[in-house]
Amino acid sequence: MTATPLRALPVDQLRQRSSTKWRTYPEDVLPLFVAETDFPLADPITARLRTAVELGDTGYTPPDPGIKAAFAAYAGRRWGWSVDPKRVRSTCDVMMGVVEILRAALRPGDRVIVTPPVYPPFYDCVEEAGAVIERVPLLGGVESGWELDLAGIEAALRGGARAVLLCNPHNPTGTVHTQDSLARLAELAAEHGAIVVSDEIHGPLVQPGVDYTPFLTASPAAAEVGYAVTSASKAYNLAGLKCAVMVTAGDGPAAIVRGLPDEVEWRTGLFGAMAGVAAWDEASDGWLESLLAALDENRRLLADLLAEAIPAARYRMPEAGYLAWVDLRGLGWGDDPAGRVLKEARVAVNRGPTFGTEGAGHIRINLGCAPEVLREAVTRIAALTAA
Known part of the structure; x- marks a missing residue:
């Protein structure tokens, strides 16, 4: 129906x-x-926040506000993605998560591939992480649709770029990258010792009938080179509440995220975590x-x-x-x-x-x-x- x-x-x-x-x-x-x-x-979000306000529940975010398990359950239900809650950490918002991952995984001056036209803060967050932008524009256009320029990305990686900052689904074109394209991207990153950081905040907003592939599920290589950063904020209109999750699958990326300073996780907003748990609930x-x-x-x-x-x-x-x-x-x-x-x-x-x-x-x-x-x-x- x-x-x-x-x-x-x-x-x-x-x-x-x-x-x-x-x-x-x-x-x-x-x-x-x-x-x-x-x-x-959504009614469950309103109810959860109303209860918190009535209780004066406005203190510090606890070590486990439930957001990790909530995302894992949501990912499994919506996309068939098996997420280990132990490999999920929260932070303030998606761009902050991207900055902290890039800062921890790269050296100052390393080049990061972006695929314009793309969300403007991508440019700023790469610079904030101490890295340098390398542009590899999307191929295609209105008539044919857009896709990753895998040959251009391969050339940039061969030339020394150390990371790809992926937008999956893509903002502003609304493109949902295919599994084949993502798997090839992961293969290229693995061949050249690079990482892929995937902003997946628009993932819940894929239209029915369109196949969506979270990057870490695209292939075994994607799990080993990839980091996903996402939030309930875009789909459920919660941007002001400040909560995002950083998700890994492979041991290498998991070690990087696990090693981030505790302060990165402390930045998670309590109301953001509450609202995120309610958003990702089946209700x-x-x-x-x-x-x-x-x-x-x-x-x-x-x-x-x-x-x-x-x-x-x-x-x-x-x-x-x-x-x-x-x-x-x-x-x-x-x-x-x-x-x-x-x-x-x-x-x-x-x-x-x-x-x-x-x-x-x-x-x-x-x-x-x-x-x-x-x-x-x-x-x-x-x-x-x-x-």
Whole structure:
């Protein structure tokens, strides 16, 4: 049975929120930029946090808040991934986990491969870890879809790069990398003595019918060279609560994560751990299915709206997530059209060039909203094409 799509909260209610999405711009701007969603929380999360507040349960995070076992159970249920809870550690958020792993596994000045267009903080976290960016852009585009440039990655590894920072599923394109591609990536890393750190925060948001492979399950080699870092925060809208997990399978990566300073784990937010346990509990699975149904409607709606109102725009529906990568180069609005969209249409979207030079002329649109909000946003942007 197809799940009933989750309904977004009314905009007037959303404007009472104090988060980045609703406090960055004036009220005449539709905020479709930062990756926050407009839906109510899953009931088990609300209930767990409400109980904590009523108890005044706002102290330090305990050594075992249940997040490791909760993730292991979730991974097994959703993806058939057998995770050893003893090889899971928590921290504040995914990018912090990435930084700490890179810092521990690499030497200062080592090169880390990224695959643009890609989530902008990837560039910052590599530098924070004392490493150097090596760019190997994705192959393909809107018509064919995107994929890892394995030949380019192999050349970079042969040239001395020591790590690959993978986005799986990929942000901003919404690409779900195939098992074959991931297995080959792992093989290349093993051949050249490199590691793969996989940001898998969008994993719960893969659409039904799309095969998703957590990197560590792609092959025996992937288990030996890989680190996965993920969180309930993206799918369940918990970014402000601060909890992510670092997961390993092979002995080498497990030793690296086990050796991280205790302070890395101390940074886990207590409310984040509570909410993560509730999100990953089976009781929240129905909510997730309804969210995916709503996102499926919106990704298809955007395709229809663009085809009708802005035919020069190019867009491929994401296989995962709620972030749409839209090519506006056909409109002749320059390398960074988000500025004009904000100023003249009063719609806030993410700037394409921040994802890499491959993002010139692109915008990223957040689909995690009510259909009527998405419709209004496209209507406003389309009006600029008639000006």
